[in-house]
Every structure is written in structure tokens, then in C-alpha cells.
């Protein structure tokens with residue numbers, strides 16, 4: 150039988166000579182790829198996809214017989230001998246707009262349409278550019294040469310520096326040993342900013358000339374300092390001569406860690422340093438730090454097979470916070486981790502049927518569908534945060550240094566990392582982590598006083614129906630009473646006489662202090678009341694955690710949302726941004742219990758006004774010069790709440806700002822610009838303004854302004870304008886396919902637009918599949934529907950549409966999970982809406 154995966158077993162490549170000729174005008178390219186390596190068998194397989202193979206010849210110029218097996222992306226080649234072999238494959242292919250393989254990115258400069266050619270090879274798209282053993286383990290060196298329809302002033306970039314330019318051909322230095330999915334190149338009319346690290350690594354940021362030069366500065370500084378940080382933290386030098394960061398106008402994922410040539414979505418790299426919200430700066434900084442963490446962890450040492458891809462991503466996801474916390478300590482970026490990644494992981498991981506972090510996978514095509522961000526990135530990162538808390542930074546750094554030294558330019562597995570960290574820390578990291586990585590879900594730990602005894606017990610936590618099968622975890626408890634064990638390895642444990650423990654410890658009993666372990670806590674009435682008595686005196690993370698856990702318990706119907714509603718007002722004066730965030734996450738979750746334009750909705754708006762009004766008065770619309778970061782980050786939450794509440798002063802304040810800045814809306818302060826624009830669209834809109842803002846969107850190259858415009862325009866309540874918007878969904882000159890999901894989500898979340906957006910996606914599903922199908926972002930269109938739908942009617946429509954697609958490759962898991970997510974929400978709303986609305990009405994009277 151022919152092996153359909155692991156081509157590496159029969160043939161191990163050592164070196165590739167790749168020559169590409171690319172014609173942008175004709176959207177064609179041709180290539181000659183010479184591959185040398187060790188053949189274990191005369192019958193070998195090489196990956197190729199969408200390539201028209203012209204010939205396969207041995208190094209003595211003999212034609213080698215081959216067959217194409219397009220189902221397995223394979224060229225089956227019959228060699229004349231085994232052992233050391235060299236052969237050459239000649240081929241042609243098309244450039245397509247799929248954002249995979251070699252592809253064009255489109256943009257406009259001074260009204261002229263232009264393009265940048267770039268690449269995206271992860272997971273398995275290198276095979277669309279050149280024949281190769283396209284598996285992470287098949288590391289080799291690469292000589293790359295590229296010729297293209299070049300015009301004066303154009304720039305070409307690749308993993309390595311250019312070594313020579315001859316007869317119109319750019320030759321690049323031989324790469325170090327690396328995996329195919331990390332190869333990259335790009336060319337076009339680019340601008341750049343360059344600098345050098347302390348150790349002499351050249352750092353560069355590249356973008357189209359549609360951007361202002363100053364938009365490159367922020368990323369350049371972060372990239373330089375990140376490389377310096379990692380060289381120190383990992384105690385391992387950056388292995389290449391340069392680290393280029395390139396913004397591509399069309400980009401499917403957020404960014405890609407190609408070795409030495411990292412590619413980014415424009416909005417995740419470029420920003421106007423003079424007018425960008427702090428949250429956006431933090432986002433760009435963490436994305437850059439994430440990709441640069443991969444230059445070692447992922448690129449220098451690579452997973453052996455795709456089943457350990459989670460390890461790459463989880464690790465980089467943790468390190469982005471470790472690095473940014475070191476580069477910008479004032480930001481307290483771990484709070485952002487607690488406020489964004491942690492709830493994402495806890496929410497998704499509580500749905501029965503969720504995957505475990507580590508999943509055995511043979512077929513790389515499956516990897517894309519397993520690439521669940523909330524699990525692979527967020528939960529995985531949390532697992533590593535747990536490890537870091539367990540072993541400490543000194544052991545982490547020592548272990549990593551040994552890990553890089555042992556596996557550099559080669560591959561490793563999760564077990565290799567655990568053993569390196571275990572050796573460094575003398576803690577059996579692997580056995581603790583196994584219960585977390587191989588099992589889906591997580592526990593709720595119940596803390597109760599039973600017959601006077603303080604008792605804790607664990608069981609799996611579910612949001613919605615879940616099958617209890619007795620899963621248990623080794624839980625780092627981080628309790629604030631020394632009498633609690635450091636690790637709960639049993640189903641339950643008794644800590645002793647509660648009254649005595651309480652007297653000795655002199656403070657309320659709490660678990661998971663610092664919120665670094667992946668579990669939630671359900672305190673009984675006595676213990677919760679004790680905590681809540683002085684809850685606003687606790688640190689920010691503790692307050693956030695208490696609110697988050699209560700919300701999850703309510704989602705899981707372990708308690709009622711009606712019990713949380715009366716608690717909200719005591720947090721509404723908080724000066725901590727993350728507490729305000731957690732507060733309004735709960736408040737926004739109450740929206741699912743009310744019908745549009747109902748009395749209940751009106752009462753909920755009044756509750757929002759109570760929760761936000763004094764903070765709005767305190768903070769106003771513009772930052773004070775010496776304002777705290779917490780205040781800066783709180784302002785958007787309270788303004789948003791106040792506008793939902795239809796507070797007349799806030800509406801007027803926004804409208805006045807709009808009038809004052811009408812001629813230069815993009816220069817409105819980025820912290821509050823969205824609210825001004827959305828207020829105008831919702832409360833003062835006319836079709837001319839709407840069309841003007843849509844045209845602004847088309848012309849602007851400022852990612853954060855464009856995001857604000859998306860959120861504002863999709864909030865229109867005018868059915869004519871909603872139709873106009875939906876007509877633009879398939880017009881790539883206005884809305885790029887990479888940005889479409891945000892537009893779709895915005896209209897779908899809008900009560901007045903939902904029907905039209907839902908009709909659109911069902912009618913034009915095939916168009917969507919052809920346009921953005923095939924990569925790992927595609928299924929997130931289903932995810933966003935499941936985030937929004939809450940009625941039995943929509944649930945049955947969702948099922949009617951998606952159930953027939955349940956066997957479509959790559960969609961099965963998402964459709965199954967999302968059906969459950971909507972079912973859970975519909976059941977929760979049916980069961981609770983009366984009690985919740987009653988609780989809201991009591992709060993406002």
C-alpha cells in the first residue's frame with residue numbers, strides 16, 4: 150500500500166534548488182525544483198498540488214517514470230536506485246486569489262490598482278509553490294532563485310538575504326535547515342524602516358506605499374526589542390541575519406511566523422502612532438511578539454508532526470505576554486490575558502464534544518479543522534502558564550535553553566519539552582500536564598462547608614448538556630489557606646474544621662488565587678457570602694475572576710443569572726479596567742434574555758445606565774493628560790454601555806463631537822471614535838453620511854479606523870442601507886474577503902439586519918466557500934452565527950441549513966459544536982428569562 154501521509158519515511162530530502170519565474174500579468178508561474186536526498190525505497194512520493202508537472206528527470210538527465218495522485222497531493226516517482234539521489238521536477242501553475250501558496254495581494258495607490266506577491270505555506274501550501282516533502286519533519290536547506298516581471302524600484306524579500314542579482318534573477322543565500330511550511334518570499338513596490346539589534350540582527354518592517362511612513366515605527370520598535378528580549382530569555386542567539394516583518398493587504402490568518410520573513414495582516418502590524426487606541430497597540434505588540442517567539446520555538450525547533458502544532462501555538466501565545474510584559478511593564482498585559490484568552494478558553498472548553506488540546510491526527514487536512522483558537526491557542530497557553538507558575542522562570546529558561554540546544558535545526562515532540570522542563574525543575578511536569586492535555590474540558594471545584602468541615606471536590610463543568618464520565622484532573626489549587634493541598638489529585642478532599650480554619654487564616658477561603666489554573670470555583674452560600682462582603686477590596690484579577698466564574702456558573706445553569714444581577718452595582722464604581730470589563734461582559738450577556746423593542750429591553754437599558762452613568766461623568770469623552778491606563782481602558786466600556794442605555798447626555802456628547810470633527814472623522818481620538826460614529830449612524834443617520842463613511846472605508850488604509858467604520862456602519866437600522874451593505878459583501882474592491890467576517894457578524898448581531906445577513910449567507914454559501922473556503926478561517930463564519938443566535942426559530946433554521954453539510958470535510962466538528970452552543974443558549978433563555986428580567990426590574994426600581 151502506498152503511504153498517503155509521512156512521505157518522509159521513504160525519502161528524506163537534504164537540499165532543494167528552487168528556480169521560479171513569476172508573471173503577474175498572466176497570473177502564471179513556472180518552476181524548476183531540484184531535490185537531493187536519501188531514498189529508502191525506489192518508489193517515493195513528493196507533494197504537489199495544483200502544479201502541472203512537465204517532467205521528472207534524474208541528475209544524469211534521464212526521464213523518471215511518475216504518476217500523479219491528486220487525491221493525496223502526490224507525485225509518485227519511480228527511482229532507478231535507492232540511497233543518495235538527485236532529481237529535478239519542471240512544472241507550471243497559476244497564481245490564484247486564494248490567499249494560499251503564492252498569491253497576489255491587491256491595493257490602490259493614488260487611484261491606481263497595484264499588487265504585492267506574497268506567500269502563505271502553513272499548513273500544507275508549500276506544495277502549491279514547489280514539489281517537496283511537505284511535512285514539518287522533512288527539514289532541508291533551500292537555494293531560492295526568483296525572476297519576475299520586475300519594474301524599477303520594486304523590492305523582493307525572502308527568508309535569507311539576497312546573495313546576487315544576475316540576468317534579472319534574484320538569488321538568495323542558502324537557508325539553514327528548515328521546514329517547508331516556513332519558506333516565504335514577497336515582492337512589489339514596498340517601503341521600509343530598518344534598524345539593528347544590540348547583537349547585530351537587522352530588523353525591518355515593510356509595507357505598501359499606501360501607508361504613511363510613520364505607521365511602520367511602532368512595530369519596528371517592538372520587533373527589535375522582542376528579538377533582544379528572546380535572545381536573553383532563551384539564552385540562544387537569533388539564528389538568522391535578519392528579521393523582516395511584512396504587512397500584506399490580503400492575508401487570511403492574523404500573521405505567519407515564516408523564518409526571517411514574518412507576514413502580517415496590515416491591521417496587525419501597522420498603526421498611526423499619533424492616534425491609535427491603547428488596546429490596538431497592545432494587539433499589534435502581542436502579535437509581533439507572538440510571531441517572533443516562534444522564530445525559535447517552531448522555526449529553530451519544529452514539531453515532529455502536526456499533532457504537536459498546539460505546542461507551537463500555545464507556547465507562542467504564552468510568550469507573547471511574557472515578552473510584552475517585559476517590554477511594556479506599565480501595560481500590565483497579563484490582565485489582558487485574563488480578560489480575553491481565559492474566558493474564551495473557559496467558555497469553549499465547557500461545551501461537550503470539544504476537542505482536547507492534544508489530538509492524534511494523521512491527515513494534515515484534518516489539522517485545519519482541529520485548529521480551534523479557543524483551545525489550541527487560549528487553553529493551550531493557559532496550560533503553559535500553569536506550568537510556568539509551577540516551575541518558575543529560572544527553571545523555564547534553563548529548560549528551554551537545553552531544549553533549543555538539543556533539538557535546533559531539527560524536530561521535537563511535547564514529551565521532549567516536558568523532559569527538558571522536568572530536568573530543569575525536578576518536577577514531573579509531563580504527568581501533571583497529561584490530565585490537562587489529553588482530556589477535553591475542565592473541572593469545577595466545589596468548595597463547601599459540610600457538617601462543619603471545609604470540603605472541596607472536582608467534577609467536569611459543562612455549559613449545556615454534558616455527559617459525565619468521571620474525568621478527573623490533577624489540579625494546582627493555589628488556595629489561600631496553607632491547609633489545602635497544592636495539588637488536588639483525588640475526587641474530593643476535606644481540609645478540616647471550617648470555623649477553626651477561618652479563625653486561623655483570618656480571611657475568606659479562596660481557591661485558584663491569581664487565576665492561573667484552568668478551573669472555576671463554585672463556593673457554597675456561606676463561603677461566597679464571606680468573599681463578597683469585602684469583594685471590592687480585592688485585587689483586580691481576583692474581582693475579575695469572581696465575576697467570570699459566576700457568569701460561567703450561570704451559563705452552565707449551576708446558579709441563576711438572576712442571582713448575579715443584584716451583585717453588579719457593587720462593582721460599578723471600580724477603578725480597575727478588567728473589573729469593568731467583566732462587569733459589562735455579564736451585563737451584555739443579559740441582552741439575550743430580552744426581545745428587541747420590549748419593555749424588558751427598556752428596563753435593561755435603565756440598568757446599563759445605572760451601571761455606567763457615574764463613570765461616564767467621571768471619565769468624559771477625552772483623556773486627561775496624566776490619566777491612568779485603567780481609566781483609558783475603562784472609558785470604552787462605560788461609553789458603550791451608556792449609549793446602549795440611550796442616555797441623552799451621552800448621545801448628545803457623541804453627536805457634538807461628530808459635528809465638530811465632521812471634516813476629519815479619522816482624526817477623532819481613536820479611543821472613542823467608534824462610539825461617535827456608531828451613535829451618528831444609529832441616531833442621526835442619513836443615506837449620504839452612510840455612503841460617505843462607506844467610501845471612507847474603501848479608501849482608508851488605517852486598520853483601526855476601518856475597524857471602527859465596520860462596527861459603526863453595520864449598526865444601521867435602516868433596511869435600505871442594510872441592503873446596500875449586503876450588496877457590498879461580495880465586492881472585493883470595497884470589502885476584502887479577509888475582512889468579510891467582521892461585516893457579516895456586525896449585521897447579523899444587529900436586530901434590524903439579522904434576517905438579511907442570515908438570508909445572504911444561506912443563499913450565497915457556495916460563493917463564500919469558493920472565496921474563503923479551504924483555509925482554517927472558513928469555519929469561523931459558522932462560529933459567529935452560533936455566538937449570536939438565541940431563539941428556537943433560529944436554531945431550527947440553523948439546523949435545517951447546516952445539518953445537510955455535516956459531512957463536508959472540515960465542517961463536521963464546527964457544525965456539531967455550534968449546534969450545541971445554540972441549543973444551550975435557547976434552553977437557558979427559555980428557562981431563565983422571566984427570573985432574570987424580574988431581577989433587572991428590581992434593580993431599577
Ligand SMILES: [Zn+2]
Pocket residue numbers: 406439440443461462465
Ligand atoms: Zn503562532
